[in-house]
Amino acid sequence: MPKSTPTPKQLQKAIDLAEAACLSAGAVLTPTRRLVLELLYRAPQGLKAYDLLDQVKTVKAGATPPTVYRALDFLTAQGLVHKISKANVFRACAQGCHAHAHPGLFLVCPKCSGVEELDDDVATHALLQSLGQRGYTIAAEEIEVSALCPACRA
Structure with a gap:
């Protein structure tokens, strides 16, 4: 979508x-x-x-x-x-359906509460791998990153 x-x-x-x-x-x-x-x-x-x-x-x-x-x-x-x-x-889901293959990766602007779903398998895989190496696993179906959107940065 x-x-x-x-x-x-x-x-x-x-x-x-x-x-x-x-x-x-x-x-x-x-x-x-x-x-x-x-x-x-x-x-x-x-x-x-x-x-x-x-x-x-x-x-x-x-x-x-x-x-x-x-x-x-x-x-x-x-x-x-x-x-x-x-x-x-x-x-x-902007990707149609994750079907639990991997968690959704979201950027959430703390100023305007805007949300963008990233379709970045490389970033998601790298994060999950890094967490796994430290003994952690994702506890939710979404990974939320607080990041200023381009409009709020301007």
Whole structure:
């Protein structure tokens, strides 16, 4: 997925890939899960859970926090969504689906809370290897690096 809001064609392709990934894992992308994922793809900067709930309510008036959190738990478990703790947002995986092959690598700006997912297997592998040599393992599906974005540096 692009760093900007996807076109309808890009969004459909991303959802199709997500659905295929779920099916291959024996899971189902229900209408509510699909809606949450679509909303996150449309918000490349990510969304806080309650902002996401507000958007879900425009489509499903009776939606409650557990509805959204269950969908987020499922999508996170499938590698389709990342929780970025430093910015307190959920974000659709820019790579489509990590399928737990490796953790997502994110730059989080401490000034504007902007988040960018890096698709850099070399950097991820080097970090994981270095940690392993010291006896450490990653305890989360996301690696978050606090770094000033170009706009905030200017």
